[in-house]
Amino acid sequence: MFRALYGWTLRWAGSRRAGWALGAISFVESSVFPIPADVLFVPMCLSRPERAMRYALIATAASVLGGIFGWVIGHYFFDLIARPVLEFYSKREAFEALRGETGKGAILLMLVTSGLAHLPPIKVVTILSGVLAFDLKLFILSAIAARGARFYLLAWLLRRYGRTILGFTEKRLPWIAAGLCLALAGLWFGLKAL
Numbered sequence: 001m002f003r004a005l006y007g008w009t010l011r012w013a014g015s016r017r018a019g020w021a022l023g024a025i026s027f028v029e030s031s032v033f034p035i036p037a038d039v040l041f042v043p044m045c046l047s048r049p050e051r052a053m054r055y056a057l058i059a060t061a062a063s064v065l066g067g068i069f070g071w072v073i074g075h076y077f078f079d080l081i082a083r084p085v086l087e088f089y090s091k092r093e094a095f096e097a098l099r100g101e102t103g104k105g106a107i108l109l110m111l112v113t114s115g116l117a118h119l120p121p122i123k124v125v126t127i128l129s130g131v132l133a134f135d136l137k138l139f140i141l142s143a144i145a146a147r148g149a150r151f152y153l154l155a156w157l158l159r160r161y162g163r164t165i166l167g168f169t170e171k172r173l174p175w176i177a178a179g180l181c182l183a184l185a186g187l188w189f190g191l192k193a194l
Contacts (some may be wrong), residue, residue, distance in 0.1 A: 022037065026041075026062035027057070027069070029122065031065040031126055050159075053156075060148045067139070068139075070130065071139055072131060075133060111125055
């Protein structure tokens with residue numbers, strides 16, 4: 001399966017319609033699709049480094065729009081779409097517990113961590129944000145900041161260091177993500193203490 005997905009991404013990365021495919025994957029990844037846009041974004045940036053910043057713009061804009069779509073699903077269509085899925089997987093009670101314990105500050109922190117490091121998955125946070133009626137303007141601003149920072153930084157690194165940085169990141173990705181999440185959690189608790 002992974003070999004087929006890898007081949008698919010490489011074919012799209014070299015295609016004339018690569019930008020459209022990246023936009024579509026970035027959109028659906030933020031609301032319903034389980035595979036991150038990175039599987040297409042990284043090979044595209046490696047194959048056409050001169051277009052890396054353009055790809056970052058496409059991925060950021062589409063991801064934010066997909067996040068808004070996820071927010072709308074959570075806010076307006078939770079009973080119609082999300083609740084039956086949660087009940088099917090016997091996760092409704094767990095979701096309701098999370099819903100009851102999650103405040104606006106926690107949502108903001110999750111938006112940033114999921115936007116930067118996919119922890120927790122962005123689609124979960126976007127739908128939960130809608131369910132909790134998290135301020136849509138703040139939601140959009142935080143999504144632009146987190147997703148933009150992620151895609152533009154990754155584009156810059158891939159453009160500048162190419163395959164060298166990719167090898168470094170692949171070997172240490174769990175440690176990098178964990179370190180980033182710990183730093184963000186520390187920042188959150190520091191701000192909360194003030």
